[in-house]
Amino acid sequence: MSALTLTLKSHPAQRVDMSPLTCNKLKDLTLAEIAAITLQNGKAKIRVDELFAISGEDTQNLLIKNSFEKLDFIGKELDGGTMTVEGDVGAYCAIGMKTGAITVNGNAGIFAACEMKKGFLTINGNAGDFLGGALPGNKMGMKGGTVLVKGNAGERVGDHLRRGVILIEGNAGDYCGSRMTAGTIAVMGQVGNHLGYAMRRGTLLLWNQPKIPATFNDCGTHTLAFLPLLFASFKSLNSKFADSAAAFNRVQRFGGDMAEMGRGEVLIKI
Amino acid sequence: MIINGVVIDKTFAEAFPMKATRAIITAQNEKWAMISAQAMTGFATSVIACGCEAGIERTLTPEETPDGRPGVAILIFAMGGKGLAKQLETRAGQCVLTSPTSALFAGIDSDIAIPLGKNLRYFGDGFQISKLIGGKRYWRVPVMDGEFLTEATTGQVNAVGGGNFLVLAQSQPQALAACEAAIEEMRKIPNVIMPFPGGVVRSGSKVGSKYKSLGASTNDAFCPTLKGITKTDLSPDIESVMEIVIDGLSKEDIDKAMRVGMQAVCALGADAGIKRISAGNYGGKLGPFHFHLQEILA
Numbered sequence: 001m002s003a004l005t006l007t008l009k010s011h012p013a014q015r016v017d018m019s020p021l022t023c024n025k026l027k028d029l030t031l032a033e034i035a036a037i038t039l040q041n042g043k044a045k046i047r048v049d050e051l052f053a054i055s056g057e058d059t060q061n062l063l064i065k066n067s068f069e070k071l072d073f074i075g076k077e078l079d080g081g082t083m084t085v086e087g088d089v090g091a092y093c094a095i096g097m098k099t100g101a102i103t104v105n106g107n108a109g110i111f112a113a114c115e116m117k118k119g120f121l122t123i124n125g126n127a128g129d130f131l132g133g134a135l136p137g138n139k140m141g142m143k144g145g146t147v148l149v150k151g152n153a154g155e156r157v158g159d160h161l162r163r164g165v166i167l168i169e170g171n172a173g174d175y176c177g178s179r180m181t182a183g184t185i186a187v188m189g190q191v192g193n194h195l196g197y198a199m200r201r202g203t204l205l206l207w208n209q210p211k212i213p214a215t216f217n218d219c220g221t222h223t224l225a226f227l228p229l230l231f232a233s234f235k236s237l238n239s240k241f242a243d244s245a246a247a248f249n250r251v252q253r254f255g256g257d258m259a260e261m262g263r264g265e266v267l268i269k270i
Numbered sequence: 271m272i273i274n275g276v277v278i279d280k281t282f283a284e285a286f287p288m289k290a291t292r293a294i295i296t297a298q299n300e301k302w303a304m305i306s307a308q309a310m311t312g313f314a315t316s317v318i319a320c321g322c323e324a325g326i327e328r329t330l331t332p333e334e335t336p337d338g339r340p341g342v343a344i345l346i347f348a349m350g351g352k353g354l355a356k357q358l359e360t361r362a363g364q365c366v367l368t369s370p371t372s373a374l375f376a377g378i379d380s381d382i383a384i385p386l387g388k389n390l391r392y393f394g395d396g397f398q399i400s401k402l403i404g405g406k407r408y409w410r411v412p413v414m415d416g417e418f419l420t421e422a423t424t425g426q427v428n429a430v431g432g433g434n435f436l437v438l439a440q441s442q443p444q445a446l447a448a449c450e451a452a453i454e455e456m457r458k459i460p461n462v463i464m465p466f467p468g469g470v471v472r473s474g475s476k477v478g479s480k481y482k483s484l485g486a487s488t489n490d491a492f493c494p495t496l497k498g499i500t501k502t503d504l505s506p507d508i509e510s511v512m513e514i515v516i517d518g519l520s521k522e523d524i525d526k527a528m529r530v531g532m533q534a535v536c537a538l539g540a541d542a543g544i545k546r547i548s549a550g551n552y553g554g555k556l557g558p559f560h561f562h563l564q565e566i567l568a
Contacts, residue, residue, distance in 0.1 A: 144402075163402060182400065201399070225373050225419040226401050226410055228338050233404040263397070 014042025023081025275540025325463030380425025387420025
């Protein structure tokens with residue numbers, strides 16, 4: 001069976017809520033039924049077949065072509081199956097994802113992997129602000145799964161992160177790891193200011209020396225036994241993180257944020 | 271049945287169901303992994319008084335361990351799941367957590383998980399860190415030499431305990447030499463341990479005692495110094511008897527270990543003073559697993 005392919009016919013002026021189009025929601029639907037689904041487009045409702053050319057039949061392998069930055073909520077609460085997006089995606093990609101895999105061959109907007117529970121999100125371009133974060137007012141961001149960003153990520157990566165792993169091959173913006181409760185964020189490039197702001201627990205793993213905030217204290221250099229296990233778990237990824245040359249177990253450890261409960265850590269490769 | 275002059279008794283060893291687990295201890299080098307493993311499996315020869323039976327299964331190369339350091343696999347057996355969990359946790363806390371450079375990992379998968387480092391984490395006094403890596407939870411506990419890394423749980427499996435055979439020899443040195451040869455071969459078999467000191471026990475027991483408080487006492491039928499005053503199972507030329515007890519993860523594992531062990535004993539033969547191989551059983555009343563010596567060697 002070939003992948004169910006939705007090819008965007010034109011770029012609508014208003015944003016589109018793509019949340020009805022996930023593998024689990026389309027399961028057992030005929031192409032006619034899928035075509036008749038209505039999507040919120042700004043204030044209007046629009047049928048899927050008005051917006052997309054539909055081909056293929058495998059609903060568990062969904063391909064969205066010609067995507068652009070106004071397609072929001074792609075893969076919302078995805079519960080199994082594989083979604084691939086050619087082009088950019090809007091906000092809230094993979095929000096609340098339960099299981100499955102989403103690959104974005106482009107850039108992602110704000111709040112990608114927001115409150116994601118499990119599964120795997122790959123962003124082959126850049127990610128916007130609040131990657132893996134919590135919705136405003138909520139206390140828990142991403143609770144599990146893995147996010148891989150091949151480009152750069154915006155500000156507030158992992159805001160309120162509760163569990164899971166965020167891997168960024170490029171740079172991360174300001175406030176990386178802000179208000180983290182637990183989990184791991186690894187950044188191969190540079191990070192911005194206010195690293196680990198109000199971080200409670202969790203690990204920020206860095207390849208380059210950041211600006212260490214005044215509320216993080218130096219705990220010295222260490223060889224940490226868990227790092228080889230962590231890097232071994234990246235081996236199967238199609239990423240720089242899988243490269244054994246990128247792995248290390250000697251780090252400079254900073255503990256903080258001492259203005260919060262101070263059980264978080266920034267580990268910097270030495 | 272006679273092999274190389276050694277009489278194989280037409281009898282069977284009687285074994286019983288147990289619960290077991292495997293843990294992997296790693297360290298900076300094999301020396302320290304072994305020291306920790308020896309401590310963890312110490313005083314664990316018999317469930318009668320030790321609470322569990324434990325032993326070193328084998329050493330592991332860095333390629334075989336989760337953290338890429340030299341390691342040792344140990345097996346622990348107990349009569350029930352609760353007892354096993356208690357022994358595992360106590361021993362891990364006192365013998366591995368305390369051992370320099372050590373780390374502790376699960377060595378067996380099972381639907382039934384028992385705590386390995388799950389509760390040891392509290393030693394970290396709030397500074398402990400959890401990491402979920404590849405679906406497995408680990409705990410990083412800060413200790414004075416750095417960090418103690420431990421997997422949260424390991425698996426509990428059904429197992430078999432009490433496989434055994436007796437080596438009856440013309441002299442004590444000959445009995446010990448035969449047992450040493452057997453143990454050397456048996457240690458090459460995976461999934462089994464021989465929990466007694468050096469793998470050999472010289473004080474085989476029978477069920478019951480003339481003293482009411484004791485559940486087991488010396489196996490007088492196989493004590494050579496009592497040949498003339500008890501209902502003996504020994505011929506006049508037997509001067510020493512030693513036993514090898516085997517616990518394994520399955521009946522087949524014990525079968526294999528008994529086979530290679532008895533073959534090693536038989537290879538020495540009557541010329542080396544080995545007269546008979548027998549086994550301990552309780553008339554088939556104690557355990558459902560019966561290891562018939564002649565069938566194993568057939």
